[in-house]
Amino acid sequence: MGKLTVKEVQGLVKGEAGRYADGDGLYLAVPKSGKAYWMLRYTTNKKRKEMTLGKVIDISLADARLNAAVNMKQHRDGLDPLVAKKRANQSHIKTTDDLFEDWHKTNIQRLKHHSIPERIYRKDIAPHIGEFSLDSVTARDIRGVLNAIAASNRPSIANDALMYCKQLFNHGIKLDVITANPASAFSVTDAGGVEKSKDRALTxxxxxxxxxxxxxxxxxxxxxxxxxxxxxxxxxxxxxxxxxxxxxxxxxxxxxxxxxxxxxxxxxxxxxxxxxxxxxxxxxxxxxxxxxxxxxxxxxxxxxxxxxxxxxxxxxxxxxxxxxxxxxxxxxxxxxxxxxxxxxxxxxxxxxxxxxxxxxxxxxxxxxxxxxxxxxxxxxxxxxxxxxxxxxxxxxxxxxxxxxxxx
Known part of the structure; x- marks a missing residue:
């Protein structure tokens, strides 16, 4: 089967489920349920990979071919198109608030009480550095966050805020959106101090x-x-x-x-x-x-x-x-x-x-x-x-x- 035509695509989308090759790794995928979409198949490190390019109703045949050609050019230049796509998706992480939203998605799946770090971030961290661009946040800014909490006589919250700052910016390093953690040099002595075991009970x-x-x-x-x-x-x-x-x-x-x-x-x-x-x-x-x-x-x-x-x-x-x-x-x-x-x-x-x-x-x-x-x-x-x-x-x-x- 040679290159697909626009008329053939229109007919296949309404027909039986299957994958139909257009050439150069581009396929028209028609699922049993859902919308038909364009898919790119390629091999890297002897492993077959598949990458969704978009739905047929949103991308024309000509645009799908152009998109596939750009991705295959990246592949020939040594960059995995899926890796490039992931990096592009992360490019929206510009500010501390952006980084938190991405980090919090992981917490929702990982932590039973994920609402606790969210509450502390939004109440005590975000007002100070939430809108800062990631590359502009410094250790002095972290100190400002900790000092503000300490001034309100909440030492345990200051310690928690420091812990979450470290985890948050470590997440940014993992995503390769920052190269250093501005909170890394701080310890609990810089925040709320070593917490004593609580034994308060009212008479x-x-x-x-x-x-x-x-x-x-x-x-x-x-x-x-x-x-x-x-x-x-x-x-x-x-x-x-x-x-x-x-x-x-x-x-x-x-x-x-x-x-x-x-x-x-x-x-x-x-x-x-x-x-x-x-x-x-x-x-x-x-x-x-x-x-x-x-x-x-x-x-x-x-x-x-x-x-x-x-x-x-x-x-x-x-x-x-x-x-x-x-x-x-x-x-x-x-x-x-x-x-x-x-x-x-x-x-x-x-x-x-x-x-x-x-x-x-x-x-x-x-x-x-x-x-x-x-x-x-x-x-x-x-x-x-x-x-x-x-x-x-x-x-x-x-x-x-x-x-x-x-x-």
Missing amino acids: IKELTQFFNTASDNNDSFSRDNYLACALLVILGVRKSELAEAPWKEFNLDTALWTLPKERSKSGVGITIPLSTIAKEWLLELKVRACGSDYVFPSRRTSKNPHMGSDTLNRAITKLFGHEAGKKKQPVNKMGDMAHFTVHDLRRTCRSLLAAQGTPGHVAERCLNHKVRGIEGVYNQYDYLEERCGALDMLSNRLAGIINSSQN
Whole structure:
């Protein structure tokens, strides 16, 4: 069969599936389903390769021949056309934002919690260097990013930002769009410092002070935030597990919350018993949700339909007299009480379970911690009944503190 004609192409596209040669490596490919397209076949290093040139509806026969000729010229000059095409696709990576978008695609496939580096990049890195061309980003710019975060008293975020900067620019080196990593010379001592193991747990007196203060400042500490903190203390779940929870996971008739493994940070699903007071708070939240699919719907315009990851920590920090991004800081309403974070409420729950005499293995299952070693393989018992009793006891102890401070 000789060279294809325009009329032949029109007929073949409407006919049976197959590949039809035009010559010089150019083929018309007609799939069983989908649109017909032009394809280039060539051999490099004794390996047959195929390269899609475009759809027939977009590229004429003459243009397809010209495209094929250009690619075959590259091949004869020693450059693999597929490699050249990949490089051309990467040529759009001009700025730090461009590089992040490419890097983030890899994270989505690789990381379970890929939203964490995205949040830190967009909030703390992009505002400083996002629009910079890649070849203009210097070590001084990285230092500016780290100093800005450190100035907001968030050392762990500064360390995370440094780690993500290193990974981001290493990705750029892999793609051959930059030759050096501007963050490579920095260590944690230049960011947030070596992080100490956290052991903050609130006492009953501190819990009372916190809920009283939150109640007295309901103009800045909303009822949703209040109930979220209350549930975190009496259930011991992780912040994201509660803040992002959809109503479909809850059965309020049986007083059970089924947390699937896909949303559990430990990767292990668990059925969480709900005490009477927890059920009452959830029923209130059901009304407040106004038909939303989520227990804590977003109260402002956001791409997330549920409460944001920083909402609770920002609300707590504001009570302590600090609000990120504000020149005029709010009044410290917590006095000389030591600052705490949302995660400290989970640790508080664990400490209070121990204080009331809950056995360690039951308390650990309340927090959905994995059982380590050989015991974790053979002991599949979930301690649901025991956890129900332990969490009921804790709820009864704290209900008076929390409900007496209701805003």
